[in-house]
Amino acid sequence: IKDHDYFDKIGLAYEKPYPLVGNMLDIVLQRKPLMDMIEPNYYRHKKDKIFGFFNFTRVSYYILDPEIIKKITIKDFDHFVNHSDEITNADNVFNRSLFALHDKEWKDMRSTLSPIFTSSKMKMMYGHLSDQATNFVKHYEEKAKKEDNLIVEALDTFARFTADGIATSVFGFQTDCVVNKNSETYKIVQKMLHDFLGTIGVLKTVFSFGFPKIYNMLGLQITSREIYDFFKRVVIDVMDERDRKNIFRPDVIQLLLQAKKGQLKTEKENELNEKELTNFAANIEYDLGSKINDASHFTQDDWIAQGFIFFFAGFDTTSNLLQMTCYELAMNVDIQRELQEEVDEQLNLLDGKTISYEALHKMKFLDMVISEALRLWVPAPQVDRACTKDYDIELGNGRSVTIKKGQVINIPIQCVHHDPEYFPEPKKFNPYRFSDENKDSIIPGTYLPFGMGPRICIGSRFALMEAKLLMFNLMSKFNVEKCDKTPEKVTYEPNLFFRIKEKIYLRFKLRK
Numbered sequence: 001i002k003d004h005d006y007f008d009k010i011g012l013a014y015e016k017p018y019p020l021v022g023n024m025l026d027i028v029l030q031r032k033p034l035m036d037m038i039e040p041n042y043y044r045h046k047k048d049k050i051f052g053f054f055n056f057t058r059v060s061y062y063i064l065d066p067e068i069i070k071k072i073t074i075k076d077f078d079h080f081v082n083h084s085d086e087i088t089n090a091d092n093v094f095n096r097s098l099f100a101l102h103d104k105e106w107k108d109m110r111s112t113l114s115p116i117f118t119s120s121k122m123k124m125m126y127g128h129l130s131d132q133a134t135n136f137v138k139h140y141e142e143k144a145k146k147e148d149n150l151i152v153e154a155l156d157t158f159a160r161f162t163a164d165g166i167a168t169s170v171f172g173f174q175t176d177c178v179v180n181k182n183s184e185t186y187k188i189v190q191k192m193l194h195d196f197l198g199t200i201g202v203l204k205t206v207f208s209f210g211f212p213k214i215y216n217m218l219g220l221q222i223t224s225r226e227i228y229d230f231f232k233r234v235v236i237d238v239m240d241e242r243d244r245k246n247i248f249r250p251d252v253i254q255l256l257l258q259a260k261k262g263q264l265k266t267e268k269e270n271e272l273n274e275k276e277l278t279n280f281a282a283n284i285e286y287d288l289g290s291k292i293n294d295a296s297h298f299t300q301d302d303w304i305a306q307g308f309i310f311f312f313a314g315f316d317t318t319s320n321l322l323q324m325t326c327y328e329l330a331m332n333v334d335i336q337r338e339l340q341e342e343v344d345e346q347l348n349l350l351d352g353k354t355i356s357y358e359a360l361h362k363m364k365f366l367d368m369v370i371s372e373a374l375r376l377w378v379p380a381p382q383v384d385r386a387c388t389k390d391y392d393i394e395l396g397n398g399r400s401v402t403i404k405k406g407q408v409i410n411i412p413i414q415c416v417h418h419d420p421e422y423f424p425e426p427k428k429f430n431p432y433r434f435s436d437e438n439k440d441s442i443i444p445g446t447y448l449p450f451g452m453g454p455r456i457c458i459g460s461r462f463a464l465m466e467a468k469l470l471m472f473n474l475m476s477k478f479n480v481e482k483c484d485k486t487p488e489k490v491t492y493e494p495n496l497f498f499r500i501k502e503k504i505y506l507r508f509k510l511r512k
């Protein structure tokens, strides 16, 4: 309770804390999902623009105002360069990943990696993902021919597709997660998630947060040896082999190898004209002014950590996006028909060929559907920043607050996305919010499914390409329908992780 009078002293509205657990009682008792717990506070304090919050014993803040969100993430980014280390400190692999790196180390790594995720590089990897999406649909076509009533469990189905997609286009190896129920790779991917999100992982994280010194003294870790060895094999051993044998394959490992040698650059002249592509939710990569040509100071473990984070950050998020897009299409049949009309128009133009990167990214309704799914069911409903230099926020009417170095601010993305002031009838799935006529009226700072500013998700283009390819192929052959087991209402698990509680079953019905 040491700091419980902190917000009274600085004159800021806050939520009354309990000893030790602060404002996290509902989470500790597993009574509510994090964002359900935050939402009433969001509306209670909205006019204050910011409120104080006790993350267990630590003083932190929730930022509610879009203008302040923009300032913190973009204009005054140099005060908020890092994510908090509350979770990342518990694990040596996560801790060296781009998500967790701090200050100059982050800037160097981000500058080194960002050329991997430009549109020209996405186009280079496109073929692998396109093959995965076609194979996925072929597999289910075969199944549907045998089973008239083909019911799938959405998360597992799309997680298998996402795992195969990342394995081939990031790591350069073919996996069998979609076609083989007992796939070894899929077991490893599930173990990776379980290490972090299972009970033991959560207890370790909470312990490391409360007692960091004892945690380190005991040499505890979250990533198991098996997962570390897996990423060592698929990152380091493959890079070494390619280097030795001079093998080239268009995937992220190839680009990492180039980055490691300091040879990777963004070639502006080869980039596609983003304005001609519809990718509303995609990131703008900021110029960090750090030109890294020599990446030799990064260690083997640094490269393993980047391979790990590409899988960890990209896998569950994209699977969830696909699950919730299909769920909404099953519940909103008119929207599904409209999407299929757009898909069919493209199919007519293609005359049996596969769709190109450009054509896929010019499909406006597909982009509207995905953008809306990301608004309503944002896969990462909250992001944070640690304050690196004291920062004053003007709150109006002569009020201000100073965020101190080391304190953490949270941005409740889901609350902003669900606020009727910014998105009328917020719980309604309405892709027209993102039509050409409407999208300019979206207030900057109120739509941020991939975060915002220089620290925005580096993989947004990859995720959108993967999701669009799957949806295009799926909609061309199947109607996605609700069945007896489809839940009418979907909620999140009552904990810190943003995972859907209900299993969502859907019917894949072959189109006539």
Ligand code: HEM
Residues within 6 Å of the ligand: 098, 099, 100, 110, 309, 310, 311, 313, 314, 315, 317, 318, 321, 378, 379, 380, 383, 384, 449, 450, 451, 452, 453, 454, 455, 456, 457, 458, 459, 460, 462, 463
């Ligand atoms: C629908 C899919 C995805 C969503 C919604 C998502 C969302 C996010 C969000 C909200 C952040 C934090 C941004 C911030 O703090 O402002 C983030 C960071 C990150 N994401 Fe994603 N992500 C997705 C897919 C991916 C994929 C496919 C990859 C890799 C291939 C990826 C790699 C990363 C990395 C490395 C970071 C840390 C970036 C940094 O700190 O510089 N994500 N993501």
